[in-house]
Amino acid sequence: MDKRWAARTALKSSAASLAAWMLGVSLATAAEPPLTLAEAQRRAIERSTALKAQDAAVSASREMAVAAARLPDPVATLGINNLPVDGPDAWSVTGDFMTMRSVGLMQEFTREDKRRARAERFEREADKSAAEKTARLTSIRRDTALAWLDRYYVEAQLEILDAQTRQARLEIEAAETAYRAGRGALAEVLAARGALVSLDDRASELARRRSAARIALARWIGDAADLPLAGRPAIDAVDVDPRELDSELEHEPQVAMLSSQERVADAEVKEAQSNKKPDWTVQMMYSLRGPSFSNMISVGVSVPLQWDQANRQDREVAAKLALLDRARAEREDMLRARAAELRALLAEWQSDRGRRVRYERELIPLAVERTQATLAAYRGSKASLTDLLLARRNEIDVRLQALQLEMDTARVWAQLAFAFPGHDGESPASGPMRNSQ
Secondary structure (H helix, E strand, C coil): CHHHHHHHHHHHHHHHHHHHHHHHHHHHHHHCCCECHHHHHHHHHHHCCHHHHHHHHHHHHHHHHHHHCCCCCCEEEEEEECCCCCCCCCCCCCCCCCCEEEEEEEEEECCHHHHHHHHHHHHHHHHHHHHHHHHHHHHHHHHHHHHHHHHHHHHHHHHHHHHHHHHHHHHHHHHHHHHHCCCCCHHHHHHHHHHHHHHHHHHHHHHHHHHHHHHHHHHHHHHHHHCCECCCCCCCEECCCHHHHHHHHHHCHHHHHHHHHHHHHHHHHHHHHHCCCCCEEEEEEEEECCCCCCCEEEEEEECCCCCCHHHCHHHHHHHHHHHHHHHHHHHHHHHHHHHHHHHHHHHHHHHHHHHHHHHHHHHHHHHHHHHHHHHHHHHCCCCCHHHHHHHHHHHHHHHHHHHHHHHHHHHHHHHHHCCCCCCCCCCHHHCCCCEEC
């Protein structure tokens, strides 16, 4: 009996602790302000490790640029020359006049233009890493916006279904009351119950989508993805004008990244061209001999003999020139692709805005009027409950279609609003390009 009492006490204590923890979590969540789109993007940027990786890449290239501009380290040499290995002076470092103990210093004098070309290549590598960071930053803001909008609109669809579900339960009660009073048919009761089951099924699917949307948002902002969302941003204006798109595309992250890659390839061409002129190496050596012999100093100069430049250095330059042509072609192709993609997004966004107006001004009011008219006819015994259920289902479908269209518009808006660095998606008039209704 004592064991049972102890077990029950422990269970109650655990339940109380769990309830207190859940209450604490709820209060902490409630204390947080609603999560705006801009705040979600800020948190995603702070949380990103990819941006830190790009910072490290930029720093590494800058450091290498400084090192590449310097002369190579001098080389110290130590050695013993002409040491006898047999005879009376075997292994003696002083007995034979030819034996010398040498210490020397060797320095390669890399030409200044070659060192400058190498440093420039690393500087261009740093610029490329910086461009990659900008592209990554832009994609984080865009993808976070898409995840935020997905969750926002799924929850908005759930709100519509919740309201309709409450109404459907009232209709079931009314149908059952009428059936018991002999004023209605069993088929109407079953139809009302079927409509409720259909709503519950659609709500289950939306709940799954909401869970997936939260997971997608948590990929960017972590636990803050569980916070309630603030109102949606203004999606009826973007900082993109098709008339100025060609000039603005030079700053588009993907195009800018390939432009920086083109500059890297150009720097590599200059480096390869500088390699056609050899570098000289100077060596000085001081040699000690036996006490009966004079010490010696040696000075030497060495230079590579580029006797086959046509098949070595010229081939290297040709290869780098080919890579430069490739970088230019890829950049031009990306420029055309992004121009076509953004123009298509602009056309889709403008079309969706027009369709949204049609839903808001015509289709939704018509569906609501049809429902109200059918409800009035039902109350006057001039329409069946089935007719009312069909009218309500039509209204739900129209409202959900309008919300889905608005979601599609918002997703296109996000891709346009955050296509360029510096565009914040909230103040269209601040950008160099503006397109609004």
